Amino acid sequence: MSFRTLALAGVCLAHALPLAATQDLPQLAYEKFTLPNGLQVILHEDRSVPLVAVNVWYHVGSADELPGRTGFAHLFEHVMFMGSENVPVGQFDVWMESAGGSSNGSTTEDRTNYYEDVPSNALPLTLWLEADRMGWLLPTLDQEKLDLQREVVKNERLENFDNRPYGRATETILAALFPSDHPYSWTVIGSMDDLSAASLDDVKAFFRKWYAPNNATLVIAGDFERDETKAWVEKYFGAIPRGPAIERRASVPAPRIQRDTFLLLEDRVQLPRVYYAWGSPKAFAPGDAEFDLIRQILVGGKDSRLYKRLVYDLQIAADVSGFQSGQRLDGIFQLQFTAKPGHEPTELAAVVDEEIARLVAGGVTDRELEAARNGYMARLLDRMSSVNGKSEELAYYDYFLGEPNSLRADADRYLRVKPADLQNLARVLFARPKVVLTVVPEGDTSLLVPGGRR
């Protein structure tokens, strides 16, 4: 608690102060330094519970994969739990659980992270475990470890994608929306064939290229003593050799599609579902926050425009949802809606098109904007409720904005938006060509949303 002070929003707005601006945002006080080997370290003290979150971000994700090796960054994440020079296979988790800690990892297009929530006395153990695999994964790595995790990851894909209704929609959309040399044209989970093809040499080369201290950020948030913790960080991570300088891709080819592209996918589902996907602003680029607000206004709750029309009033849809996903290199804006029994996708699509046209022509109301903004501010606050959540925010803001404490700056993006901004951006985005994917029950191919529709 000692480093957390509450500050009122300091934004001046020409019109009435929105509700959201009156809400308190916590300060994320932190100390940041860099070890001689390039490892960036961010410390944030929060003594409210005897708990520490350790969060290591490696600046590599599925967008850094090579052709024919999709899914590799995530497969590698699994291999990182199979032991390292001084950690016998299986022992990472045994030591963690014995100390009352939990650990996991996650991979996105842009970064891979490894995180632990541990009782504060287990902080040095956690740092040592992370350091041993950051520096010395390869000495004990072998074919057997890779093969085992390859099977686990294939099961992850089976469970979360292949054996899940509509589970193959995303990979179908991405491959159509982006050209094949665009690194977001494949999914993080990757293809079964590529997972099968990954070799031990691939794993070693990937580790040498990307898993270096100069390509990582270590965040420690929670109940710890600062000087002692710095000494541990230097002791455990300091001996890891710096890796070669990393050059990551800085730009991507533009989305390929020149006109609306209509796709059909048959699946083992009862009800047809339609997806609309557009290329959209990348993370923190102008328009990113605005499209998040547009998403909220269109599909955010029972009173949102599309939900209200399709699900509540007309009762022709089983569900409607969507997202603005701004990533490091590019973004996607997506809407999706599922037909109720007895209704056809074209019927739903016509209403969605009508609502988009209404948004473009008439914009949004002050109250709609304010409600959407209040929702974002509430979620922003909720992400600060755990030390793990705070470590994630610090790492995220540092990665994208170069400033770990960017809560205020993030919120300001939302607070300064005016209704006319949303209308102007909607006009641009929704005029762009989109991918329209209709997922239909096997054999029901007549349900495709037709391409000739205006």
Place this chain on the structure above:
Amino acid sequence: MRAWVARLAALVVLGGAQPVGAQAPSGNPVTQPPVLGPVKPLTLPTVLERRLSNGLRILIVEQHELPVVDLVLVVRTGSESDPAGKEGLATLVGTLLDEGTTGRSSLQIAEQISFLGISLATTAGLDASRVTLHAPVAQLDSALALMADVTLRPSFPGNEVERLRQERLTQLLQIRDRGPAMADQAYMAILYGPDHPYGHATFGNEASVASITRDDVLRFYQTYYRPNDAALVVVGDVRPDDIQRRLERSLGGWQAAPVPEIGFPPAPVTRAPTVYLIDTPRAAQSSVRMGTIGVARSTQDFFPIQVMNTVLGGAFTSRLNQNLRETRGYTYGATTGFDMRKSPGPFTASAEIVTEKSDSALIEFIKELRGIREPVPQAELDKAKSYVQLSLPAAMETTFGIAARLAAIALYDLPLDFLNTYSQRISAVTQADVQRVARQYVRPDEMNVVVVGDLAEIEAGIRALGVGSVVVADPTGRPLVR
């Protein structure tokens, strides 16, 4: 030095790939894990107990870290009290609370929730119905007014009842898309049979949902939503006297009335293992559920069961997950769990298994369920006990986490100091306790096994195992005649 040599060897095997940077290869200078210092004590939150004038029990915890508050209102009746033939009623009532009140329409409620930036949810499960609120303290008065409105004054408009009934029928149809959901449903139906409330899905079935009327909804609400059979948990940036005053103002008008006791019929007894196969052609995985009826939340064996289950399948390093995932790669994860309710709930071992290993996986499941009945080595026991004890701070970190724990205390009439004595009661669990509860509650020879998958691929292999009689069933668990 050994580590250094090992690294050189690895590089040679690689065929001369250059180590990164200019440094000579060298191992980690720190070869041993740091020894842990003493665990810092967790200061458990102080729980204040109050009562409103209408008898509603209030549990309050002050947490001033963030300007937010979590409220959980637990109404101690759920779908266990659905009348026969009206299965799905309690959950429908739950979802209908915020679909219109005497003063607000469904959309007005929704619009206000969005505008205030709060979460307000009305739900029902087997044991209880809940109204949960998460709000910034700045919006607390408006949020409480809304919460009280949906709890005390729902009007159940006819058109909203019909709309949600139709939505429910659509959701029931969509269960056919999901093998894992079918497996869960069939497993419960098989374990408890049609005469026990736990044998029915909380969301009901097509016939029962089709028969539910607005009168059913109204009667259920008026019978069971009463302050004398409910409790309200408040955790967050509040002051006890102040919040009690505000709650009295908003919820004090809720009227008490006697609530009928629920009676549970005896559950069916399984004498020999039976395997139920449910066909989902071309499924990519098989959904496996197996087990027996377990224990009620009131069991005297709560703590030994926690430890035993952690060893067996309640943690990542548990035996079942290590075997099926980390040794054999048959699954993304395997778990076991005791679902403890007012009456004995199921003990279930479960996993999603790659189709071609379905039969091999069943052998490993059964091996682990037999194995836990033998004495657990001390080191393994100590690991499990530490894990259970030391993960308490993480569970108590957020206002929502604390509220969830307190809601369970209120629902199951646990003592208020339950969390304060938790750690020492786990410490007291012995190897003999663990073996005793394993033998009592993990009974592979009396199990029901449900496998939902592509029978063309898996049926012959599973039959050949000879683990019990094999029955092919429909998605609700009823045996099919082929």
